[in-house]
Amino acid sequence: MSTTASEALFARAQQVSPGGVNSPVRAFRAVGGTPRFMKSGAGAWLTDADDNRYVDLVGSWGPMLLGHAHPEVIEAVTAAAARGTSFGTPAEPEVLLAEEIVARTPVERVRMVSSGTEATMSAIRLARGFTGRDRIVKFSGCYHGHVDALLAEAGSGVVTLGIPGTPGVPAHVTADTIVLPYNDPAAVDAAFAEYGDQIACVITEAAAGNMGVVPPHPGFNEHLSRTCAAHGALFITDEVMTGFRAARSGYWEIDGQVEGWQPDLMTFGKVMGGGFPAAAFGGRADVMDLLAPVGPVYQAGTLSGNPVATTAGLTTLRLATPEVYERLSATSSQVQHLVSEALAEAGVAHTLQTAGTMFSIFWGVAEPVADFAGAQAQDTAAYTAFFHAMLDAGVYLPPSAYEAWFLSAAHDPDVDSEPLSRLAEALPGAARAAAAAAR
Template sequence: MHNLDIFNESKRYMPGGVNSPVRAFTGFNINPPVIKSGKGAYIYDEEGKKYIDFVLAWGPMILGHSDEEVVEEAIKTLREAQAFGAPTYLELELAKLICDTYGIDMIRMVNSGTEATMSAIKLARGYTNRDKVVKFSGCYHGHFDGFLVAAGSGVMTENIPGSAGVPKDSIKNTIIANYNDIDSVKEIFEKLGEDIACVIVEPVAGNMGVVPATREFLEFLREVTKKYGSLLIFDEVMTGFRVALGGAKEVYGIEPDLVTFAKIIGGGLPCGAYGGKKEIMEMLSPIGPVYQAGTMSGNPVVMSMGVATLRKLINNKYYYEQLELLSSYMQREIELILNNRGISFVINRCASMMTVFFTEDTTIKNYEDAKRCNVDFYRRYAEHMITNGIYISPSQFEAMFLSVKHTKEDIDRFLDVLRRF
């Protein structure tokens, strides 16, 4: 069947033909390829066309698609353990791997990044007995009502729901600050510090395109939350086990109170988790008063994929060096090509996640900067790349990822296609 026929029929049965909006290629002059299979760094559509994949399921596939060892583990588990809704040894294995590698006391498994962040917020509120949450414009923490806020930044501005169906009441305790802007956070804490349960931040933002936080900014967040008795939550759904084994926490050397994970820890199956200090985590039911539960949480097949993925990453630490080498090569060569063509751009990169912003600005350090990018130019670039077998995000405000299966030849192929744009 042709991609287009499948996509058109999908539109009859699923809103927009998709199960998550960005996949629909809205505003594009090309339709999304319908993906049938993946192996290593490559994915194949229903027409048999091959793409080098730089989306990697939006981050999880750091080992590439259908890694043999990971898949073997999952199949082995599936043969004997599908779902029990009871404690299993596999959950303990994954919990230990994450806690010991990242450096937290305790963890709770859930089924997605959204579930992880919304649960972490509830826990922070329960622990501090406060309601207000500080979040940064341009950071995405999932589709939980309290995070879907379109706001003029700053404490004085009234929030507007960022989606239909979000009651104004459910965002009245969300306060929006500017990313990488210490003063905007200072102002909020000076006015409302005693009421703030937590600050949630992507330490390396990936959802306005890649925008790493400055060290001073994260240090300030650590300091101010400590001073006012609020919790600092690192949302490492994208960066966890991606930018380093110890995530952004390792890169910056800054310790959050709570952390959220998803993507890589599930090895490509639906998974999420949140964790932190024992004293905070033991506020969770059944020990404490904060209720959070899940029929499928800690599912054995998911856990075995996560265990196999993390084991492989832990046992092959050079993977991160390899990813850094390849990513820095890719960045340098893209810069050369675009400079030679007289195209204005900024590349932001942290380890194996990067974004090429088409902009007249010289830096992109927050959402306001990112919004000034030439999204129409990005659309034409992405259409060209995807049509020519280079699968990148159909949005300027996303990251490009590398896996350990990408080779220099794959990057050179990317560069060749770029040269022809």
């Protein structure tokens, strides 16, 4: 597999961008080698600058629910762009997308933003404004974007790159952030016993996906919801990753709808943007109406509710029917089976964990992973060997052991389909490479 063009582009990029990338994990620092510069995507496939073709199991880190360049999404976006790319005024697509989100989830009001980081930052500000309190609770290994106060013991690229602490963030900024172990209700109770009247909110990934996929234990999110209500704090579920991806209504459909709890605020991103920079936060009407211009909590964005981005998101969600989620679930199950079977045959100890249609593998771990400490105990060297063997065979995986794997409706669950055939062919060799590299 030639990588000459990607190597040349990476050399040029490093002269003008820090690390040659615009988001750290893309640099392949955790796995080594040359990052692939992609030039096109179609359905389940990516094509790089050297014309190498890959089965894509990253999906732009989640947004590409329908696959790359879905014809109906492209048609809608092209028509929207032809009408104007940005107005700086309200426009109908943002209203329609907000209505779609409200219809699918328990939120009553929605505010559009441009990134998941903006969504969580704004939700935290709103919670503090609503409660008049400063302290916030988050969980070790949960990642909520690169908000200063939320980078304490975060997952995603922070753990992937082994960054100690949060350089560049003054200590006083995280002084009001209480970091607790995930899936530990006793720790939550202890924190509220000591700081209950000072805590503005608890924020958690609805199902953790940035330390690998670590679902909440049954009743954990319900316990958070009940505890917050008892102490006058707000409960924020971050569904930037899981929203409209883990299931049609997000992970809340799997957890909250079943257990009978509702968050006060939710954050969304990725799938709701259909591959464009779009995100949102929403929640109870009485909380959301504290936002300007109705209330005093200020939040704004020049490109928030962009007509092209909201058109892409609206079209994606309208096409994401129950049948699409059934197909996605079947494909995810098929891929999980293929991967786990190949690793078992090669003698690679592993644990596969799921959250709806999302999944990831913990390498060298034989027991279920419940928290950040468990996730960090995995054998990343085994994953590095596996990653490169799969890449060389034309399968593109997340360049980090701490990330979820994403499939799309364009991946056919039939193992004889071209994408799954390539995956199946690549797996035995990659599993043997992982076994050889395992500590």
